[in-house]
Amino acid sequence: MTKELLDKRLMGNVAVTQQQYQTLSGFLNELLRWNRKVNLTSVTELEVCWEKHILDSLLVSPLLADTDSVLDVGSGAGFPSIPLSIIMPQLSICSVDTVGKKISFQRHCARKFQLTNFNAVSTRIESLYEEQGGGLYDVVTSRAFASLGKFVQLCSPYMKKDGRLLAMKGAGYLDEIDEAQEIMKKQGLTVDNIVETTLLPSGAKRAFIVIKRDITI
Numbered sequence: 001m002t003k004e005l006l007d008k009r010l011m012g013n014v015a016v017t018q019q020q021y022q023t024l025s026g027f028l029n030e031l032l033r034w035n036r037k038v039n040l041t042s043v044t045e046l047e048v049c050w051e052k053h054i055l056d057s058l059l060v061s062p063l064l065a066d067t068d069s070v071l072d073v074g075s076g077a078g079f080p081s082i083p084l085s086i087i088m089p090q091l092s093i094c095s096v097d098t099v100g101k102k103i104s105f106q107r108h109c110a111r112k113f114q115l116t117n118f119n120a121v122s123t124r125i126e127s128l129y130e131e132q133g134g135g136l137y138d139v140v141t142s143r144a145f146a147s148l149g150k151f152v153q154l155c156s157p158y159m160k161k162d163g164r165l166l167a168m169k170g171a172g173y174l175d176e177i178d179e180a181q182e183i184m185k186k187q188g189l190t191v192d193n194i195v196e197t198t199l200l201p202s203g204a205k206r207a208f209i210v211i212k213r214d215i216t217i
Helices: 003-009 018-035 046-058 081-087 100-112 125-132 148-158 173-187
Strands: 069-073 092-097 118-122 137-142 159-169 189-199 204-213
Touching: 003 018, 003 046, 018 046, 018 081, 018 100, 046 081, 046 189, 069 081, 069 148, 081 092, 081 100, 081 118, 092 100, 100 118, 125 148, 137 148, 148 159, 148 173, 159 173, 173 189, 173 204
Parallel strands: 069 092, 069 137, 092 118, 137 159
Antiparallel strands: 159 204, 189 204
C-alpha cells in the first residue's frame, strides 16, 4: 500500500508522516517474515495486513489525544500497540499478551524500530499489577482480547481515577454492550462514547467503545 492510499483510507482521521509510513511498512515486513516460522497472525497477505492490522489500529488514535499512558491487553503480535507507538511516540505504552513468542516479536520490533516508550510484557492481565509493581493508565484498550464484559471486569482495575477503557469491536458491539451492562454497573462504569468507522477497502464495520466511571453514582 502506498502512503497516498493509506492516507486516503484513513479518511483524514490520522496524519502519518513519510518516516512513520516507512516504519509501518517495515513493521509489516517483519511480521510476515517472522510469521513464516512462528505463527503470529492468520492474515498472510500484505495488503490485507495493511487493512486488518494497520488501519484498524491507527483509526483509534484520535481517541488518544491528550493521553500519556496506554495499556494494551491481549495485544497478540502488537495490535494496536505497535502502530500506535510508531505514529504517537510520545505515548507510554505497555503491551500485554500471554503468548511468549508474540511478546518476543514485539520486543524485537521495539528494538529494531527504536520504540523507546514501548514495553512488552508476557503475562496474564490478572498478574500484571504484582509483576510490574503497580501502575495505572490513562487508557486501557483491547482489540481482540475478550467479550466486553470480561474486558471491563479484568481491566478496569488498571484505570486511573479519570481513566478510560477503550474496546475495539466489530459489527456486533451493541449486543456486547447489552450483555456487559450489569458488570459495568457493579464496577461503577458507563459507556461514554461510541465511535463507528469502516475499514477500507473491505467495508468491515468497527466500533470504538469508550467507557468511563459513572460520575452520577
